[in-house]
Amino acid sequence: xxxxxxxxxxxxxxxxxxxxxxxxxxxxxxxxxxxxxxxxxxxxxxxxxxxxxxxxxxxxxxxxxxxxxxxxxxxxxxxxxxxxxxxxxxxxxxxxxxxxxxxxxxxxxxxxxxxxxxxxxxxxxxxxxxxxxxxxxxxxxxxxxxxxxxxxxxxxxxxxxxxxxxxxxxxxxxxxxxxxxxxxxxxxxxxxxxxxxxxxxxxxxxxxxxxxxxxxxxxxxxxxxxxxxxxxxxxxxxxxxxxxxxxxxxxxxxxxxxxxxx
Amino acid sequence: xxxxxxxxxxxxxxxxxxxxxxxxxxxxxxxxxxxxxxxxxxxxxxxxxxxxxxxxxxxxxxxxxxxxxxxxxxxxxxxxxxxxxxxxxxxxxxxxxxxxxxxxxxxxxxxxxxxxxxxxxxxxxxxxxxxxxxxxxxxxxxxxxxxxxxxxxxxxxxxxxxxxxxxxxxxxxxxxxxxxxxxxxxxxxxxxxxxxxxxxxxxxxxxxxxxxxxxxxxxxxxxxxxxxxxxxxxxxxxxxxxxxxxxxxxxxxxxx
Numbered sequence: 001x002x003x004x005x006x007x008x009x010x011x012x013x014x015x016x017x018x019x020x021x022x023x024x025x026x027x028x029x030x031x032x033x034x035x036x037x038x039x040x041x042x043x044x045x046x047x048x049x050x051x052x053x054x055x056x057x058x059x060x061x062x063x064x065x066x067x068x069x070x071x072x073x074x075x076x077x078x079x080x081x082x083x084x085x086x087x088x089x090x091x092x093x094x095x096x097x098x099x100x101x102x103x104x105x106x107x108x109x110x111x112x113x114x115x116x117x118x119x120x121x122x123x124x125x126x127x128x129x130x131x132x133x134x135x136x137x138x139x140x141x142x143x144x145x146x147x148x149x150x151x152x153x154x155x156x157x158x159x160x161x162x163x164x165x166x167x168x169x170x171x172x173x174x175x176x177x178x179x180x181x182x183x184x185x186x187x188x189x190x191x192x193x194x195x196x197x198x199x200x201x202x203x204x205x206x207x208x209x210x211x212x213x214x215x216x217x218x219x220x221x222x223x224x225x226x227x228x229x230x231x232x233x234x235x236x237x238x239x240x241x242x243x244x245x246x247x248x249x250x251x252x253x254x255x256x257x258x259x260x261x262x
Numbered sequence: 263x264x265x266x267x268x269x270x271x272x273x274x275x276x277x278x279x280x281x282x283x284x285x286x287x288x289x290x291x292x293x294x295x296x297x298x299x300x301x302x303x304x305x306x307x308x309x310x311x312x313x314x315x316x317x318x319x320x321x322x323x324x325x326x327x328x329x330x331x332x333x334x335x336x337x338x339x340x341x342x343x344x345x346x347x348x349x350x351x352x353x354x355x356x357x358x359x360x361x362x363x364x365x366x367x368x369x370x371x372x373x374x375x376x377x378x379x380x381x382x383x384x385x386x387x388x389x390x391x392x393x394x395x396x397x398x399x400x401x402x403x404x405x406x407x408x409x410x411x412x413x414x415x416x417x418x419x420x421x422x423x424x425x426x427x428x429x430x431x432x433x434x435x436x437x438x439x440x441x442x443x444x445x446x447x448x449x450x451x452x453x454x455x456x457x458x459x460x461x462x463x464x465x466x467x468x469x470x471x472x473x474x475x476x477x478x479x480x481x482x483x484x485x486x487x488x489x490x491x492x493x494x495x496x497x498x499x500x501x502x503x504x505x506x507x508x509x510x511x512x513x514x515x516x517x518x
Binding site: 014015018019022025026029089092093094095097098099100101102103104105259261262 | 322325326327328329345348349351352353355356357358359360361363364372373375376377378417420421424430
């Protein structure tokens with residue numbers, strides 16, 4: 001209590017870090033997470049065999065597009081399913097009761113959960129990005145052609161991670177009031193689909209209210225195949241956009257969860 | 263973080279009631295109604311009652327996991343659920359399902375890290391509660407290798423690791439063998455002797471009657487009887503923990 005009275009902020013961060021590392025450790029033991037990682041790797045490697053269906057694009061461009069698409073697809077599923085599973089395994093077991101009866105604020109608990117899933121997604125994007133990079137590099141060597149400089153590739157992976165973390169934050173918001181992991185993960189995936197379709201709301205007036213929802217299409221790494229990279233200012237703007245929505249979704253989830261009875 | 267001027271009661275329930283909405287009609291089903299109780303530091307309160315009588319609801323409200331629909335719950339003078347109250351509470355939930363991949367020691371480190379225990383005391387406290395719980399040899403094993411009784415003892419260990427002033431135990435004897443139940447009864451008395459207030463729910467009426475200073479009997483969410491052992495049982499004997507004849511025989515045969 002003395003710690004909380006004298007210096008509450010570092011103590012809060014310490015608790016968030018503890019909950020995040022516990023969440024990450026649990027996530028790394030999730031069979032579902034490994035299944036999705038395996039499916040992602042297989043999809044990325046399948047690009048090698050599907051390269052004939054490139055719709056006229058260069059082979060390396062197809063490999064990059066297909067690989068990043070596969071990482072994004074499996075990553076979206078991982079972001080929603082892992083968040084819902086980790087949240088409800090605590091809540092349905094005894095862990096949430098043990099944690100939330102200690103001097104842990106509800107926002108610290110949710111912040112730790114979100115940070116843990118974000119770390120899992122960083123590992124996922126990093127490892128599958130590495131697999132894709134190896135595949136492209138091998139093909140570059142075989143064809144004797146250059147495709148994409150490393151910084152642009154890393155940027156594409158970074159944008160993908162930002163997008164996936166937004167999906168996990170949307171799922172966290174649903175988790176804060178939902179009563180089952182199945183509902184939370186399904187609703188999280190549905191919200192991710194809505195956020196991917198956000199650009200279509202520009203055209204139709206009656207869907208304009210959806211502009212309040214994050215636009216995940218902004219994070220699609222279109223610069224990779226086209227070669228026209230984001231400016232530093234544009235990238236910072238995108239990171240700012242991401243941070244605002246992470247804070248909004250996280251804040252809303254914390255507000256709802258604060259009043260939830262365990 | 264205001265400190266109350268004088269703390270005389272460790273646990274207070276004032277006209278506590280909890281009801282839950284039923285369907286879409288706006289109706290509410292009461293789980294607990296008009297419950298008023300007080301417990302001083304160093305006392306043990308046993309809450310007895312059939313399933314669905316409101317024992318867990320009462321303990322959850324004291325732990326701050328649910329908010330009262332009416333009335334008040336206070337821990338050491340602070341509203342239950344406030345950060346100040348949670349800093350002095352140790353809570354054992356009804357279920358003892360924890361992360362199966364983690365070791366018992368790892369889980370206690372996690373719980374101790376989230377408490378207001380000074381970092382320098384963490385390792386020593388974990389060793390002490392592991393020893394008490396009889397989990398010293400299994401401390402570094404994964405929890406998916408633990409029996410139900412071991413998980414229950416680990417749950418008790420996490421509730422005590424940060425040396426709380428108020429200990430709330432929901433069915434602590436569940437899953438424990440006779441030896442474990444005797445050890446639990448001794449522990450509860452030891453905690454009270456150290457000046458801690460202990461509230462626990464149980465179906466084991468005889469044992470509760472032996473170790474409690476105060477007894478509360480709940481039925482259908484209402485307080486049916488509450489008082490000291492003397493008031494309810496006419497017993498002037500100080501609460502003691504001793505094995506019954508059948509328990510003595512069992513332990514003798516088990517340990518030779």
